[in-house]
Amino acid sequence: MIAASDEIGRRFAEIHPAFDPQAALVEANRCLYCFDAPCTAACPTHIDVPRFIKKIATANLRGSAVTILESNILGSSCSRVCPVDVLCEGACVLHRYNKQPIEIGRLQRHAMDYFYRSGRRLPFTPAPDRAAKVACIGAGPASLACAVELRKRGYGVTIFESRPLAGGLNTYGVAEYKLRPADSLREVELVKSLGVEFRFGVNVGGDVSLDDLERDYAAIFIAIGLGPPTPMKLPGEELEGVVDALRFIADYKTAQTIPVGRKVAVIGGGNTAIDAANAARRLGAGEVYMIYRRSEREMPAFLFEYEHSKLEGVQFRLQTQPVAIRSAASDARRVGALECVRMELGEPDRSGRRKPEPAPGSNFTIECDMVIPATGQSRFLDFLSKCRGVEVKDGCVVTDPATGRTANSRYYAAGDCVNGGREVVDAVAEGKRAGLGIVSWLCGAGW
C-alpha cells in the first residue's frame, strides 16, 4: 500500500533527469546549427530546434524558452514525454556523423525549467480582446494549444473539462518518471495567465449541451481524447484485482491509496501496457508479466520503451493470449491466476503483421493477484454522435489536417480523438493548427 505523494516521487525518480548547467552548455555547443534542420522538420510542432539550442549556448535562456513556447506552449511537458528517438533526435544528422545525436529533449527541458524557475513571465502578449469566443471541450494538450493560438489573437476561450484538473493525460496518464502532475499543471497555469477560462467538472453532452455551446460560442473545438479501455470480454473480468491500465495509472499519479499486487499480469503490448507494467514494478510488485499475443517484432510499443521495461524488471510473456481470469482459491471474489494459451504466428494479416493463432492444447496459467488490461482505448462514439454534421470514421473525427476543420464549419477537432491516439506533441501540433484554422474562419466571418 502506497499513500503519500512524496513516496510516489521517490519511487518514480525521473528517467531523463535535468542537465546540470555545465553539461547543457557542452551539449548545446555540439549542435551543428543545421539549415532547414531535420530535427525541426521532424517535430510535429516544428520547434526551431537549432535556434533554441544556439540560445542555450549563448546563455540566452529566456530567449531559448520563448523560441520553444512560440511553437509549442507545452514545451516543458513535451521535453519530458516526447518519444524523441523517433522524432527530433531520431532525425539529428549527427547519427551519421559520430553516432551521437544531440540530446534535444533534455536541452529543451533545460530551457523550459529555467523559464518556470525564473517566474514564468509571459512569452507573448495577447492581442486586444475581440468579441468572439470559442468553446474547447476537454482540457488536454490539444485544447491548451488551440486556446493559446486564439488568445494570442485576442479571441475569448472557455475550456470545459469533466475532470477536476486540466492537462488531460499529461496530468492523469503519462508515466510519473517522465512527467509529474505538478509539472503538467504549471503549464496549465501559463495558459490560464494568457486569459483562458477553465470550467472544471463539466461534462459536455451531459452537464452542458452542445446546443448551449452553439448558442454561446462562435466556434466549438472538440479535443476529448479517447475513452476508457475497451473491455476484453474475458471470463472473470469483474473480479477484484482487475484494474484497467488508465485507471491504475491515474490513481497512482494522483496519489490515491493504491493496492498493487505481489504478482501482476498486464495484458497488451503497447506503450500504455508498458507504462502500467513499469508502474506496477515501481509501486512494489515482485513479479510483473506482460502478456502479449504476438512476438517482439510486432509489438506496438516503441523499441526504447520495450528496452526500458526490461530494465525495470518486467517479464515478457510473448505469443501468449489470456483466455480467462481465475479467482483465488482463498477468496472467490479475488483474482488468483490468469489462464493463457500459446500463440503461433501464421501468415501476415491486413496490418502486415503475422496473424497469431492459438496452439491447441497449450493452455497454462500464470499465478497473479492483479490483472491490468491495457488493450487500447475506446472511442466516445456516443458523444461524437451528438456533434451535428461532424463526420466520424472508424471512431475518429474527420478533419482537414491543415486547419482542423470538421465537416461542420463551426466545429473543429484535434488530438487523440482525431488521430486515433498518438502522442502529446501531435495533439499540440493539431491543436495549434486548429486554433489557427478557427482564427482564419472567424476573421473570414467578420469576427
Add this chain to the structure above:
Amino acid sequence: MADLTTNFAGGIRCPNPFWLASGPPANCGEQVLRAFDAGWGGAVWKTLGDPIVNVSSRYSSVDWNRQRMMGLNNIELITDRPLDVNLREISEVKKRFPKHAVIASLMVESKREAWHQIVRQAEDAGSDGLELNFGCPHGMSERGMGSAVGQVPEYAELITSWVKEVARTPVLVKLTPNISDIRMVARAAKRGGADGLSAINTINSITGIDLDTLTPRPDVGGKSSHGGYCGPAVKPIALHMVQQIAGDEQSRLPISGIGGISGWQDAAEFILLGAGTVQVCTAAMHYGFRIVEDMIDGLSNWMNAKGFRAIDDFCGVSLPRVVEWKNLDLNYKIIARIHPEKCIGCELCYTACWDGAHQCIHLDRATAGNVHGRRTPAQVEAESARRIASTPIAKLDGANGDGGPYATPLARIPRVDEDECVGCNLCALVCPVDGCITMDRVDTGRPFESWEQRSAALAKGGQC
C-alpha cells in the same frame, strides 16, 4: 630516423627545436629543470631586468564554443624576482643540462651602460644566447621599454648595436607584432648586428568585457588595461609575420618562430616558413610541460614519413610557395564537389553559399527537371514549415518503423551548380564531414596567366 638536434643562429645548440618562450613557464630554475626533464630542447628565461611589481588579476582569455583559452591575454610585466637569484638559477640549470639551450631574455632602460652590464651578467651566468625583448606591449612600454623600442626601428638598431659591442653569445631580437610592417624593425635589428630574430611577441588586445560588471577583463579592482594576446588564435598572424621576415632579403636571419604553437603540426608549419626553432608559452601554460612529448614524437614521425632527416631539410621549404597575389595563376580553376555518400544533410554548405558566397548550391536533387533550381533559403524553410509531421505509431501507420536513423534523404543532399561555382572553398570549410566536399581541379584549357602578365598584355594591347 629523424634527427631533431638543432644548431641555431650560429652556435645555440639543443637536442630539439622546441623551446619554452620567455614567460611564466620559464620563470625559475626549478621549472626549467622539470621542463628539460620532460623533453624541451631549450628555454628562454622569463625576461630579466630591474624587478617590477605585478598586479592581480593578470590574465584573461577567449573561449570558443567551450574550448578554453583559444586566445590568452596578459598584463604581466617582466620577472618580479631579483636578478641575482635568476642568474644563479641559470648557472645551476646549465650545470645540470649542459646540452640544452638556456637563453636569457633581457630588458633594461635604454642606456648603453645598463645593457652592457646585463649582457655581461647573463653571459657570465652561462646562458647560451641572449634575446632582447623589444616586444612586451603593455606596462613596460609605458616606461620606454619593450614594444616602445620595438616600434621604432632606430631605437631597435641602436640598442642591438650596444648589445653586440659586448656580447659573446648569439643575440636574438624578439619582435613586436604591434607595428604596421614587421620588416622595418627586423631590418633594423639586422643592421644593428643581430644574429637571429624571435617572432612574435604578444598582440595588443582587450579580450572582452564582463557583461555583469561592465569591466573589461582582466579586472583589477574595477579597471583593466590592454594586454598582450597569444595562444592558438594568434598563430595565423604569427605565421604571416615569420613568412614576411623570412622572405625579406634585408631581414633574413635565423628565426625562432613563436605564436600559438600547440602541437607538432604548428611547429612544422613555422619551420616550413623558415623558422629554425620554435617557442611555446600558452600551450605549456594550458597543459603543462608534458605536451612536448607529442611535439617531438609527432614531428619525428611526420619527418620520417616525408623523408626529412633533419630540421634543415624542410626549413623554409614552403617559402617559395608564398608569392604576391599578382603572381597567382588566374586560369587555375577548382570547383566544389559534394560526395553524396558522405553527406549527413546538415545543409550548412547550402546556407553558407547562399548567404556568404555565390548562391550556387541548390537543394534540388529530389525535384527532377529543376536543374537550375533557384529555391531561395526562405522558400525552402517555408515549405518545411508547411509540411505536416506526426509521430510514427506502428498501430496506426502499419509496420513498425524500420528503426532509423536513416540514410541522408536525397532531398537534403545539396547539389553544386558547377557552372556557377567560383571555387572559393567556403562550402568545404563549413562542411563538418572530412572529405565530404572536395575542391576538384577542372582543366580550363588555358595556360598559366598571372594578373601581372594579363595587365601587361592589356597595356601593350592598349598601346597598339
